[in-house]
């Protein structure tokens with residue numbers, strides 16, 4: 001079975017006042033369907049940077065990323081956007097819901113650029129799964145933090161992506177919602193998805209099948 | 224969920240900032256179109272002022288005509304109408320006629336309506352050797368005058384002279400020591416003097432005015448008339464043709480003689496009023512033109528300032544909108560929306576605001592011009608479209624930079640920062 005995601009020799013540095021700082025160096029990571037990987041690390045270690053590179057939103061200096069067999073950074077920006085829209089779902093710590101769309105519309109926006117998108121029934125199914133039915137017509141501003149993150153997760157899962165990239169999705173949540181989110185990711189993986197969970201909570205990271213840690217620009221598996 | 228729905232929902236969500244943008248664009252359109260409306264109102268006002276001057280001049284000229292008529296009335300008749308064959312030399316030097324109008328002609332005349340003459344007085348003129356006077360006097364027989372056209376001249380210029388009474392010229396009165404009430408004898412008939420005529424310095428001073436019938440009996444010229452005295456109306460100097468034409472059905476080829484001194488005075492007065500009015504209108508036109516230039520410059524300046532302020536407001540609004548949407552834009556990029564699409568979403572909103580503003584601004588100017596100034600703004604379709612295009616252009620320019628910045632911003636930076 002071909003891997004969902006394959007990152008090879010990723011290196012990234014950022015310009016700094018005195019020269020550049022290297023954040024990541026020679027990172028290798030591969031995920032097959034059904035893989036659930038967590039990435040830990042201290043603040044500023046480069047977890048988000050790696051996640052954005054894996055999602056094709058940030059160019060690495062070196063190395064390449066293959067998403068469902070296609071190289072993300074050897075194609076046009078349009079193609080990359082298409083691949084991202086089709087195969088990846090993103091969840092962020094700050095949710096980033098569109099403030100002017102209702103819960104249901106936000107979920108539907110998960111497939112905004114896709115030619116063949118799932119129908120409203122899929123949105124209804126996710127709203128039922130995440131207990132959002134009563135909130136379907138509400139704007140994000142009126143939701144609790146947990147409801148917002150559940151909406152964001154539903155949006156990320158709406159188009160049935162192959163890969164879920166979650167950057168500290170539980171960072172702002174209470175224990176109950178944390179469990180809901182982690183449970184949903186586990187369900188997603190069980191159904192054949194691949195997930196990368198960035199977190200600095202060891203308990204959350206422990207839910208993943210494989211645990212990694214970024215340390216000194218490198219990624220190490222925690223065994 | 225389509226980008227169009229996204230666009231509309233965003234518009235609805237941030238409707239007040241959109242409304243402000245529409246207002247700012249409307250100000251651009253209104254200031255541009257308002258200049259035209261303002262100048263049109265000015266032109267309209269100028270027309271009204273000129274009309275006022277014209278009207279006043281016409282009134283003054285009408286008044287002057289009345290004055291001239293009163294004046295010429297005081298001077299006396301200004302038209303003498305003689306039979307076609309009457310030799311003027313004989314009439315003037317001998318003070319008598321050898322050709323006459325007939326009673327039938329005069330009676331026919333009485334039944335007519337006239338446009339160009341007033342106070343027509345049929346008369347018989349002849350000389351008479353009056354032994355008491357010691358020489359010839361001029362006899363003038365008159366009937367009650369006819370054909371009073373203008374109601375403002377209802378009082379006759381020459382009152383009727385009752386039979387058996389006479390008015391006498393100053394020279395006769397002086398030589399014979401006559402005064403009103405005295406009785407004189409002419410051709411074995413007694414006449415009572417009822418009036419002394421004022422001294423004139425011409426043949427009138429040796430004239431005896433009497434009732435026409437008395438005179439016709441005295442001179443044996445029954446049913447004959449030397450001519451008519453009349454007062455012309457409104458004719459130009461030297462233009463007696465209308466009078467001649469008017470008389471033609473009854474008095475074919477009558478000799479119409481105008482006393483030009485009187486008519487000339489009237490004409491001159493009229494001309495000077497017309498000239499003064501024209502001068503005044505020229506002055507007014509010149510000063511209005513100067514004012515128009517000033518107003519044009521001022522309103523264009525104002526329009527420029529308003530447009531610039533609106534552009535600044537639009538730019539501020541668009542920057543704040545773009546700023547509020549930075550995270551959203553980054554998220555949309557993460558969802559697969561391409562940077563040009565994002566750019567188009569921003570520009571589309573600006574163009575829509577500009578279009579709506581252009582329409583509203585124009586409508587507002589039309590409404591103000593119609594309701595406030597009572598004018599319609601003189602604007603062609605092309606100009607109207609340009610005004611709306613200008614409003615759209617302002618919104619477009621204002622959005623260009625913020626939209627470009629936002630759509631270009633690296634989504635990774637924002638999604639990681641926030």
Ligand SMILES: Nc1ncnc2c1ncn2[C@@H]1O[C@H](COP(=O)(O)OP(=O)(O)O)[C@@H](O)[C@H]1O
Pocket residue numbers: 014015023041042043044045046047048049050636639
């Ligand atoms: N766009 C950027 N420009 C410059 N430096 C950046 C940028 N993004 C991240 N960094 C730096 O890279 C390092 C890793 O950041 P990040 O991946 O956000 O860390 P983490 O998510 O692990 O907390 C930090 O030192 C951060 O300051």
Ligand SMILES: [Mg+2]
Pocket residue numbers: 047048049
């Ligand atoms: Mg981070």
